[in-house]
Amino acid sequence: MSYNSDTADQEIHEVHIHRDDFGSKMGMWLFLFTEVLLFGGLFILYASYRFIYADAFVVAAGELDVFMGAINTVILLTSSLTVVLAIVALQKSNKKLSLFFLWVTVFCGLIFLVNKYFEWGAKFHHGIYPKGPALQDMSEGEVMYFGLYYVMTGLHGLHIVVGLAFIGFVMWQIKKDVITATNFQKLENSGLYWHLVDIIWIFLFPLFYLIH
Amino acid sequence: MANGTIAVPKKAAEVDFYHVRTKHKGIMAWLLTTDHKRIGLMYLSAMSVFFLAAMTIGVLMRLEMLTPGETIMSAQTYNSFFTLHGVIMIFLFIIPGVPAVFGNFMLPIQLGAKDVQFPKLNLMSWYLYMIGGGLAIFSLFIGSGIADTGWTFYAPYSIRTTTNVSISVFAAFILGFSSILTGLNFLTTIHRLRCPGMTWFRMPLFVWSVYATSWIQVLATPIIGITLLLVILERAFGIGVFDPALGGDPLLYQHLFWIYSHPAVYIMILPAMGVVSEIIPTFAKKPIFGYVPIAISSLAIALVGYLVWGHHMFSSGISDTSRVIFSLLTFFVALPSGIKVFNWVATLYKGSIEMTAPMLFTMLFIFIFSIGGLTGLTLGALNTDLHLTDTYYVVAHFHYVMFGGMGLIFFASIHYWFPKMFGKMYNEKVAKVTAYWIAIGFNTLYFPMFIMGYMGMPRRYYDYLPEYQIYHIISTVGSWILVSGILVMAFNLINGIRKGKKCTEDNPWGGTTLEWTVPSPPPLENFDEIPTVTAGPYDHTHIHKQDRQEVSN
Amino acid sequence: MSNHNSDHSSHSEHSENDDGHIAVAHHPSYGINVLVWIGLLSLTSITVAVAGIDLGSLALTVALIIATVKTMFVINFFMHLKFDNKVFKIFVGVCMLIFIIVLILTFFDLTFRY
Numbered sequence: 001m002s003y004n005s006d007t008a009d010q011e012i013h014e015v016h017i018h019r020d021d022f023g024s025k026m027g028m029w030l031f032l033f034t035e036v037l038l039f040g041g042l043f044i045l046y047a048s049y050r051f052i053y054a055d056a057f058v059v060a061a062g063e064l065d066v067f068m069g070a071i072n073t074v075i076l077l078t079s080s081l082t083v084v085l086a087i088v089a090l091q092k093s094n095k096k097l098s099l100f101f102l103w104v105t106v107f108c109g110l111i112f113l114v115n116k117y118f119e120w121g122a123k124f125h126h127g128i129y130p131k132g133p134a135l136q137d138m139s140e141g142e143v144m145y146f147g148l149y150y151v152m153t154g155l156h157g158l159h160i161v162v163g164l165a166f167i168g169f170v171m172w173q174i175k176k177d178v179i180t181a182t183n184f185q186k187l188e189n190s191g192l193y194w195h196l197v198d199i200i201w202i203f204l205f206p207l208f209y210l211i212h
Numbered sequence: 213m214a215n216g217t218i219a220v221p222k223k224a225a226e227v228d229f230y231h232v233r234t235k236h237k238g239i240m241a242w243l244l245t246t247d248h249k250r251i252g253l254m255y256l257s258a259m260s261v262f263f264l265a266a267m268t269i270g271v272l273m274r275l276e277m278l279t280p281g282e283t284i285m286s287a288q289t290y291n292s293f294f295t296l297h298g299v300i301m302i303f304l305f306i307i308p309g310v311p312a313v314f315g316n317f318m319l320p321i322q323l324g325a326k327d328v329q330f331p332k333l334n335l336m337s338w339y340l341y342m343i344g345g346g347l348a349i350f351s352l353f354i355g356s357g358i359a360d361t362g363w364t365f366y367a368p369y370s371i372r373t374t375t376n377v378s379i380s381v382f383a384a385f386i387l388g389f390s391s392i393l394t395g396l397n398f399l400t401t402i403h404r405l406r407c408p409g410m411t412w413f414r415m416p417l418f419v420w421s422v423y424a425t426s427w428i429q430v431l432a433t434p435i436i437g438i439t440l441l442l443v444i445l446e447r448a449f450g451i452g453v454f455d456p457a458l459g460g461d462p463l464l465y466q467h468l469f470w471i472y473s474h475p476a477v478y479i480m481i482l483p484a485m486g487v488v489s490e491i492i493p494t495f496a497k498k499p500i501f502g503y504v505p506i507a508i509s510s511l512a513i514a515l516v517g518y519l520v521w522g523h524h525m526f527s528s529g530i531s532d533t534s535r536v537i538f539s540l541l542t543f544f545v546a547l548p549s550g551i552k553v554f555n556w557v558a559t560l561y562k563g564s565i566e567m568t569a570p571m572l573f574t575m576l577f578i579f580i581f582s583i584g585g586l587t588g589l590t591l592g593a594l595n596t597d598l599h600l601t602d603t604y605y606v607v608a609h610f611h612y613v614m615f616g617g618m619g620l621i622f623f624a625s626i627h628y629w630f631p632k633m634f635g636k637m638y639n640e641k642v643a644k645v646t647a648y649w650i651a652i653g654f655n656t657l658y659f660p661m662f663i664m665g666y667m668g669m670p671r672r673y674y675d676y677l678p679e680y681q682i683y684h685i686i687s688t689v690g691s692w693i694l695v696s697g698i699l700v701m702a703f704n705l706i707n708g709i710r711k712g713k714k715c716t717e718d719n720p721w722g723g724t725t726l727e728w729t730v731p732s733p734p735p736l737e738n739f740d741e742i743p744t745v746t747a748g749p750y751d752h753t754h755i756h757k758q759d760r761q762e763v764s765n
Numbered sequence: 766m767s768n769h770n771s772d773h774s775s776h777s778e779h780s781e782n783d784d785g786h787i788a789v790a791h792h793p794s795y796g797i798n799v800l801v802w803i804g805l806l807s808l809t810s811i812t813v814a815v816a817g818i819d820l821g822s823l824a825l826t827v828a829l830i831i832a833t834v835k836t837m838f839v840i841n842f843f844m845h846l847k848f849d850n851k852v853f854k855i856f857v858g859v860c861m862l863i864f865i866i867v868l869i870l871t872f873f874d875l876t877f878r879y
Contacts, residue, residue: 021788022850023329023404029853030396030430033860038434040864041468044871045442045453048464051872052879066813073809081802084843088795130449140459147451147458151442185788188845195844202835205809206828210816403852431863463878467871518863519870531877534870 021185028189032196035159039200042152046207049144056141061211063128064149065119069209072115073201079108080198083167083191093181095174102171105194109164116157120150149208156204159197166190226740228635228733246331247736251338252317253633258338259305259313260702262345266300267695269293274657274691277684280676290674291360292375296352298363299380303387304345306618307476310483311429312341312394314625315422317633319398321727322416324407324745326737329400337393344387351379362672364473367454367465371446378447381440388433388440391479395429398422407726409745413504416725416749420507421486424514428475428482432518436472439465466528470521478517480614482510484621485552488574491628492556494723495571496563499750502555509548516545523592527601535594542592549585553578568721569643573624576651580620584612587662602672605665611658623650626705631715635733638708646704649697656690724750801842808835 050057086101127134128146135143170190173179179187227233229249236244242254273293276283285293320328328334352358359380361370370377402423406415415423443465445451452458454465493500500506522530522538556578565571587609590596600606631637660683665671669680676684719728726745730738812831820827841847846854 020329020404020786022786023400025788026403026853027330027333027396027400029856030399033856034392034396034430034434036434036860037431037864038438040867041435041438041471044468044471044868045464047868048461048871048875049453051875052461053459066816070809070813074806077802077805077809080839080843081798084798085795088798130451143452143458144460147453147460151445151451151453155438182787188788192844195839198843199836199839202839203829203832206812206816206832210812210824210828212816212819212824427859431860435867463874464871467874471867471871518866522870522874529878530874533877534873537870537873 019183021183024185025189025192028192032192035196035200039152039155042148042155043203046148046152049141049148050207053139053141053144056139057145058211060138060142060145060149061208063123063126064209066209068115068119069205072112073205075108075112075115076198076201079105079112080195082108083194087184087187087191090174090179090184090187091181098187099171099174102167102174105167106164106171109160109167113157113160116153120153152204153208156197156200159200163190163194163197166193226731226735228731229736230733232736234736244335246327246335248316248320248327248331248334249633249734251334252313252315254338255308255312255316255341258342258345259309262300262304265349266297266305267698269297269300271691271695273297274688276674277676278688280678280681282674285674287674288357288360291362291672292358294672295359295362295380296348299348299359299384300345301614302363302476302480303384304341304348306480306614307391308341308387308394309480309618309622310487310625311398311422311425311479312337313622314418314487314629315394315398315483318629318727319419319422320401320405321730321734321738322419322725323402323405324410324726324739324743325401325405326739326742328397329404330397333393334397337390337397340386340390340393344383344385344390347379347383347386351376351383354379364469365440365443366469367443367446367460367462368456370443371455378444381443385437385440388437391429392433392437395426395433398426399430402426407742407745413507414745414748415507417489417500417503417506417510418483418486418725421482421489421510424510425479425482428479428514428517432472432475432479435468436476439468439472463525463528463530466525467521470524471518474521474524475514475517477613478513480618482513484577484618486510487621487625487628488556488577489552490723490725491570491574491624492559493750493752494628494721495566495568495574496560497566497722497752498559498563499748499752500555501558501561502551503748503750505551506555509551512548513545516541516548520545520592523597526594526597539592539594539597543589545592546585546589553582553585567644568627569638569640569647570624570628572644572647573620573627576647577617577620577624580612580616580651580654584609584616588613600665602670603665604661604669604671607671608658608661608665611661616654616658620650620654623647623701628721629727630705630708631717631720632727632732632734634709634712635714635716636708636712637715637720638704638712642700642704646697646701650694650701653690653692653694653697657687657694658690660684660687660690722752724752798842801838805835805838808838 082101082104086098086105089095089098089101123129123146124132128138129135130147130150135146138146167190170179170187173186229247234241234245234247242250245251245254272284273290276285276290316328316334320326355376357375359365359370359375359377360373361375361377365377365381365384370381402415402419442451442453446454450458452460454460454462456462489500489506519541520538522534523542526535526539567575587605591600591606591609627638627643661669664680664683664687667680669676669683716732718731720732721728726743727734729743808831812828815827815831816824840857846857
């Protein structure tokens with residue numbers, strides 16, 4: 001890395017090479033807003049149906065395992081911490097430690113998905129799924145609850161998968177020394193994405209699991 | 213002045229972007245380019261094809277309405293046609309139109325930048341646009357036929373119909389993604405790549421309007437994204453969130469749909485208003501009147517645009533309280549739009565007006581858009597809306613604001629930036645004639661719809677009572693005038709590109725913004741040297757001074 | 766810690782002048798992040814514990830307040846917003862504002878319809 005910070009804007013003739021970490025972070029934040037509003041649409045639906053079917057939501061939430069939800073919350077919070085620690089480690093030029101922390105994040109993410117798989121599996125087993133036998137006997141409010149439950153946790157799970165892929169890509173680039181102590185914006189961006197996924201879960205957890 | 217002559221050997225930077233040597237050759241030089249100018253032109257060519265297709269469908273629909281009963285197509289075909297016409301026109305032409313073509317081409321140059329912030333992402337947006345457009349067309353030929361829901365895909369019908377709704381909806385979802393990425397790119401570009409001295413209030417007004425538009429693209433499009441995904445999930449798995457049979461509330465679909473689609477109206481019109489604010493000072497040879505109010509009103513329109521979506525749902529059964537609130541808020545939108553129109557007209561006052569083709573289109577826009585805007589107020593008022601809702605009055609209104617607004621300005625933009633984009637010139641006389649031709653056709657086509665609508669002719673019907681026939685005949689004849697005008701205009705432009713006379717001056721119109729300081733067509737990275745800006749964007753004295761200096765030298 | 770903070774503020778002033786092309790290492794140390802994490806875990810246990818008590822209509826409010834506080838921690842420390850340029854704070858504000866406006870306006874319909 002022969003980066004000279006005084007000539008940050010140096011141009012290579014044929015190709016327009018232009019490094020702008022601040023701009024890249026700005027792009028990432030703007031992208032996060034689109035994610036916020038993507039889930040925002042679902043949160044509006046959730047709020048509406050909870051308002052319309054307040055009692056049914058309490059009944060339906062009884063089907064969910066608070067303990068599982070809480071464990072998953074702890075797992076995600078921990079994975080968020082390790083991403084931040086990975087950034088700190090890389091900035092202190094400790095590549096190995098940084099990669100270790102990212103491995104922990106990936107591990108946490110996978111555990112989260114496994115838990116989710118068992119949670120969904122149990123519901124399917126009891127016939128609680130769209131058009132499922134048990135769900136058809138339930139009230140309209142409960143059908144709405146589970147419809148939203150599957151869409152929101154499903155979309156969230158999909159974001160975990162994307163986040164893991166993003167972090168995996170970043171790890172590969174750290175290994176290849178593309179992302180370094182002086183060029184870490186991609187790592188930070190993957191962290192921002194992962195934290196957003198965490199924040200969404202911070203809201204999903206009380207809204208779906210903690211209704212009594 | 214080393215332009216144009218072949219004998220003078222050019223430095224690499226002076227070769228225009230068409231002829232500069234790039235890594236890839238031939239068609240790949242276009243398909244793999246990250247140059248914002250080429251991407252803009254790629255949007256332009258794709259968009260022209262989509263526009264012509266949707267226009268043809270529109271003409272066929274008008275032909276069907278020539279006589280009561282079945283004229284040339286069945287009711288089902290008619291349903292599919294108005295859906296397809298709406299989907300293509302709105303998602304493939306009106307929404308991306310001005311920002312994707314002229315925003316891409318001009319915005320970085322107007323800011324004094326070499327490209328957008330994320331050039332690769334920019335290319336990816338184009339591919340997403342093409343995939344989305346391709347899917348929409350693809351849905352024609354497979355399965356059980358084109359969606360027949362109208363472009364709004366209202367639940368619960370969109371959940372129940374057996375036509376290809378899922379694919380059309382997915383196409384719209386991908387197009388939304390393309391739109392989001394373009395918006396994100398422009399926002400970052402405007403924040404990061406302004407040249408030295410280009411403060412916020414020295415940016416051209418076109419940039420301001422694209423800035424406001426981009427915020428809407430980023431903050432509204434995801435909501436329709438998720439809504440459309442839900443429609444697909446409903447159809448595939450029966451989740452039930454919009455299905456009244458399962459306890460869902462279809463009005464929530466309408467809410468979510470219009471939470472995006474009303475702000476989207478401003479995605480359509482704001483960039484066009486920005487272009488007007490560029491064209492008028494150039495041809496009035498006068499600084500724009502009220503620069504700051506126009507700039508701020510763009511942001512205000514973007515914000516207020518989020519508050520009024522309920523006016524699309526007045527007759528749908530939403531609560532009376534919200535109807536009153538939405539109606540009140542709707543009237544506020546008129547304020548910032550009014551500010552703009554007043555400022556444009558005030559700019560003309562005591563200006564030295566040069567009635568070129570782009571200026572003529574712009575003047576016709578102000579006339580037609582004002583009709584569209586004012587008839588919008590009658591629709592925004594609760595009591596009149598209940599009478600007029602879902603009639604031809606609404607059809608006329610939105611064609612006046614959308615086609616008369618965005619469409620005419622799209623034509624004006626092509627004529628305005630044509631010499632810069634192609635380094636050639638179209639036939640000015642023909643261009644002016646087509647402008648009048650299009651305006652006459654436009655009003656003949658859409659004005660009778662106001663009258664029909666007021667009398668009670670409902671929209672989206674392929675049949676009607678005989679007393680409406682005279683208006684339908686006038687309207688259909690209008691469609692022929694309009695379409696022939698557009699075709700002549702297109703022919704004139706294509707002819708201009710192919711064998712128009714060379715226009716290699718940097719600044720043929722006497723424009724004051726930065727794109728007029730670079731060669732026509734611009735070199736690959738626009739500027740040899742990043743310029744430094746020392747004054748506001750519409751400073752004509754500055755231009756004159758430069759001329760005088762050149763003369764005295 | 767105070768040392769760190771003053772570094773950050775001077776840095777963000779620089780970035781106002783388009784000096785932020787190359788990001789500079791500026792994350793707080795391991796310690797502060799671990800503290801935030803402990804805070805987040807305790808808030809999680811509080812929200813689970815509170816859910817056991819019958820608060821009636823207040824339950825939702827309490828749950829949302831706790832979730833918001835947790836989010837503030839994540840955004841400000843993990844996502845670094847507290848130490849970042851002002852422009853990002855404005856951005857987040859705009860995004861939240863739009864979402865809340867839309868939610869409120871939707872409820873003008875729902876509350877009076879059901």
